[in-house]
Amino acid sequence: MHVIDYVSAGSVQEVVGLLTSKNEKARVLSGGTDLLVQLRENRRKAELLIDLKNIPELTSIHYDPQIGLWIGAAASCSEICRNKSVLELYPGLVDAIRLIGGVQIQSRASIGGNLCNASPAADSIPALIVHNAKCLIVNNNGTHEVRVERFCVAPGRNVLQDGEFLLAIVVPVIPKNYGAHYLRFIPRNEMDIAVVGAGASVTLDPKKEKILSARIALGAVAPTPLFVEEAGLFLVGKEITQENIREAAAIAQAAASPISDLRGTAEHRRHLCAVLTKRALERAIERARTA
Amino acid sequence: MNKKVHVQAIINGEDVEFLCEPRQSLLEVLRETLGLTGAKEGCNNGNCGACNVILDGKLVNSCLVLAVEIHGHNVTTIEGVATPHGLHPLQKEFLAHAALQCGFCTPGFIVASKALLDQNSNPSESEVREWLAGNLCRCTGYDRIVRAVMDAAQVQEKTL
Numbered sequence: 001m002h003v004i005d006y007v008s009a010g011s012v013q014e015v016v017g018l019l020t021s022k023n024e025k026a027r028v029l030s031g032g033t034d035l036l037v038q039l040r041e042n043r044r045k046a047e048l049l050i051d052l053k054n055i056p057e058l059t060s061i062h063y064d065p066q067i068g069l070w071i072g073a074a075a076s077c078s079e080i081c082r083n084k085s086v087l088e089l090y091p092g093l094v095d096a097i098r099l100i101g102g103v104q105i106q107s108r109a110s111i112g113g114n115l116c117n118a119s120p121a122a123d124s125i126p127a128l129i130v131h132n133a134k135c136l137i138v139n140n141n142g143t144h145e146v147r148v149e150r151f152c153v154a155p156g157r158n159v160l161q162d163g164e165f166l167l168a169i170v171v172p173v174i175p176k177n178y179g180a181h182y183l184r185f186i187p188r189n190e191m192d193i194a195v196v197g198a199g200a201s202v203t204l205d206p207k208k209e210k211i212l213s214a215r216i217a218l219g220a221v222a223p224t225p226l227f228v229e230e231a232g233l234f235l236v237g238k239e240i241t242q243e244n245i246r247e248a249a250a251i252a253q254a255a256a257s258p259i260s261d262l263r264g265t266a267e268h269r270r271h272l273c274a275v276l277t278k279r280a281l282e283r284a285i286e287r288a289r290t291a
Numbered sequence: 292m293n294k295k296v297h298v299q300a301i302i303n304g305e306d307v308e309f310l311c312e313p314r315q316s317l318l319e320v321l322r323e324t325l326g327l328t329g330a331k332e333g334c335n336n337g338n339c340g341a342c343n344v345i346l347d348g349k350l351v352n353s354c355l356v357l358a359v360e361i362h363g364h365n366v367t368t369i370e371g372v373a374t375p376h377g378l379h380p381l382q383k384e385f386l387a388h389a390a391l392q393c394g395f396c397t398p399g400f401i402v403a404s405k406a407l408l409d410q411n412s413n414p415s416e417s418e419v420r421e422w423l424a425g426n427l428c429r430c431t432g433y434d435r436i437v438r439a440v441m442d443a444a445q446v447q448e449k450t451l
Contacts, residue, residue, distance in 0.1 A: 001314045002314070003313050004293065004294065004313065004314075005313055006296065006313035006357065006359045006360075008359075008360075008362070029357075031355075032355055032356065032357065032360075033337055033352075033355050036316070036355050036357070037337060037355070039314075040336070049313065049357070051360065053360075078349065101337070101425065102340070102424045102425025102426075103350050103403070103406070103407075103422055103424075103425055104340060104343060104350050104351055104352045104355075104403070104425045105337060105352070105425065107346070107349040107350055107351045108351055108352075108355060108356070189421075189424070190421060190424040191338075191424045191425055
């Protein structure tokens with residue numbers, strides 16, 4: 001592993017300064033559970049690692065009833081999943097984050113890192129997409145936002161330019177009568193990478209009979225985590241029926257373009273898209289009904 | 292000659308200082324600089340758990356932590372699990388159940404199990420199995436390990 005230097009940054013400004021002066025030779029480090037493995041295998045290169053974990057904004061997890069949930073890009077999965085606001089208000093996010101690796105990985109890995117690593121199979125990304133989450137990106141000129149569904153551009157690649165880094169993920173305040181769920185298919189019980197993952201969120205009318213809005217996203221069936229906007233739009237104004245849920249799942253399935261690899265065949269993945277979307281929607285609706 | 296960094300940390304309750312290169316993992320430094328060879332290098336990529344240590348109360352793979360990252364932090368390795376008064380209940384129960392064959396994974400399992408019992412003194416079998424999913428053992432088939440951890444929890448409960 002070819003790393004010459006390490007800096008534990010104390011502020012966002014320090015990170016921006018280092019990234020600007022070192023260009024592509026510097027990389028930010030959060031949990032390191034992907035990055036250190038990639039550096040060791042020469043899949044990525046860095047001469048300077050800038051540790052983000054000692055910057056308060058980067059590790060804070062904070063809920064504000066006006067703005068929503070701030071998750072610092074370097075906050076670990078275990079800290080996120082024991083935060084009271086997250087557990088109470090965002091169970092659909094917890095579904096996904098709890099699935100990333102085992103206990104040891106959860107202690108270190110961040111969802112900022114899960115996003116930046118831009119794996120098509122990343123568990124947190126479909127869940128963040130269905131929650132309408134935004135990425136806060138910092139560079140020399142300040143901070144700007146990118147919606148999570150636009151953050152990944154290819155396997156292992158994201159929208160970040162030289163000199164930029166991910167500061168936080170902001171998840172909006174959840175509306176009334178809202179529910180969300182993420183699930184995946186893996187051949188073992190835990191510690192695995194999704195063959196297919198599916199996330200869904202719904203907002204119901206006050207009587208909880210009709211769907212006011214819905215979002216559906218899939219993992220591991222396209223070069224990037226896939227937001228299937230049309231599947232959610234189909235459900236707008238619809239009654240909650242098995243037929244409508246099945247139709248939305250069929251739309252999601254049609255949007256997928258899976259490949260065959262060691263984890264599963266394209267055919268199996270296509271089948272799973274419909275099954276998992278249906279289950280994600282059903283659980284999201286159940287949560288919205290009991291919300 | 293690569294640049295070396297001075298790191299100060301608490302390891303197994305003792306103040307420790309060492310020099311390391313920024314690229315070196317905590318596992319590498321524990322084993323090769325500090326002579327703490329209990330943590331094992333299995334996969335060196337975060338899959339097997341043989342290198343598990345407890346960092347500020349949290350279970351981590353020491354192969355996925357840089358040694359420079361522990362500056363100012365607190366680490367417990369397998370060498371810090373027993374006390375001068377004797378073995379930890381987990382160590383006694385691993386022996387009593389013969390919960391090992393080749394033994395290579397055992398330090399990782401004991402450290403991981405300690406991290407579990409430190410936060411959940413009476414785990415169910417499924418909680419134990421889920422917690423230990425990040426530790427691989429190719430000999431035992433896991434059953435004896437799970438039983439040893441469950442019994443150690445009972446022993447610990449009685450002595451507290």
